[in-house]
Amino acid sequence: MTPDLPVFNQQPLYHTDLGAAYVADSLDMLRQLPDNSINLVMTSPPFALQRQKDYGNKDQHEYIDWLTEFATLVYQKLTPDGSFVLDLGGAYQKGLPVRSLYNYRVLIRFCDEIGFHLAEEFFWFNPSKLPSPIEWVNKRKIRAKDSVNTVWWLSKTEWPKADVSKVLxxxxxxxxxxxxxxxxxxxxxxxxxxxxxxxxxxxxxxxxIPSNLLQISNSEANSQYLKLCKEVGIQAHPARFPAKLPEFFIRYLTEPNDLVVDIFGGSNTTGHVCESEGRRWLAFEQLQEYLSASVFRFMQDQPIESIKTTFAELMENKIKHIKSNGQGKLF
Structure with missing residues (x-):
């Protein structure tokens, strides 16, 4: 393990020289981290959707309380000039063509009760997103396609570390x-x-100078990650964000060797981007199959038999060290 990475009371599922991925409860892992130690938390939590998803989303009425637990700890663990970037998809009220305000209530609660500052609001426009919700857009044709996520850039101070010249x-x-x-x-x-x-x-x-409207397609039908999931015979994570989204904020808000944490790691897009950008990283994810499959992002140039063997070993909790060339690829 890299000595510069924090030490926890459990072993990672896999690690590189820059980061480590843990099958764990993020609340427990955050509590173990020293205060003022994280430069950036970049994450996309399960959204507050009305229909239950495989990746464990909450109902809207529970969601804000649930997410506030994580945000309270994130605030404590961020460095004084650190940032918390939160990607939240929109939602409709159950059975009605009226939008939920949950993502705005999250923002207001985090600022009013925890002490975060809204450094800037961003909007991620995904032009490749399919028309939704089907009932209001496709069937009744009374609403436009929902293709924008709110992305809150929250900071612990009014003057967080940032350099827009890195993301021109x-x-x-x-x-x-x-x-x-x-x-x-x-x-x-x-x-x-x-x-x-x-x-x-x-x-x-x-x-x-970039605007706060980020146009990034989330269409990776031919990505190596998806191809390898299919080859191994497992389901890919159903709610991945494109690498360009965390890449923008990682470059904008951190420097090489800074520590970036994804508290809802999923398929570990954030860790993979950090690896290529020279940032230390930690990924926490509760579902072992998703995190085991995330190693595919670091093994894209390897023989398929080697990849299958590594995945099988990770599913058996055999710790793996992934030797990286600094570009998110295995030697």
Whole structure:
């Protein structure tokens, strides 16, 4: 084990030189961590849906109390300049074409009762999301497709660690032309507000400042993770978020060797991204099959027999060390 990683009262299911994945209750694991020790908690908990899912979601009326237990501990364990990024999908009230406010109630409770600050609200737009809910969108045709998740960036202080220059977006073709020949496309002038933007638009800063609307498709039908799940004959985790989502916040809010924790690890997308970005990581997940299968993300270039053997050993609780090349791949 990497000596820089925290030590718990149980062994991880598998670990790399940068991180470790545990089949465990996150509340128990969080209690064991030192206060002020985590730089970022990046997670997507089971959503508060009306229909029970395989991955263990709660009913809406229970959800806020349940999630507040985790958030209270997260607040204690974050470094003073640390962040808690929470991806929450929307939901409708049971049997009605009216939206639930649970994700907004979560935000207000975390800030009012625990002490978090809302550093910024983000909205993850998934253009590949299928039309839902079926009753209101497909059948009765009285609502538009729900394709945006709220992503709350919460912080322990008003001044959390952050560097937007690490997540600059690629310039548009028009902007590239402007930078190449500013005088041909833009004449400096004052805006109606009186703000003088001068000739700053002609400067190449390496990219444009991203907005808080993150357009990231969650379509990985041909991903190696899914292919390997099928090859091994197991069900993939049904509620995965795309790697680009945690990647954005990990780059934005942390530095190499910082500690990132996913308290609802699922298929360990967060840990895999951390591995490639040089961050230390911890993943906690209660369902062993999902966490065992998450090792596929670190073994994508390996022979299928080796992958099957590793999965079988993990299901038998044989601890595995995954030697990584720093890019989330096994040697």
């Amino acid at each position: 977006a690629e310039y548009s073709e028009r902007m590239k032309k402007l930078i190449k020949d500013p005088e041909a496309y833009y004449s400096p002038a004052k805006r109606p507000s009186g703000h003088d933007i001068g000739s700053s638009f002609g400067k190449d800063n390496g990219g444009s």
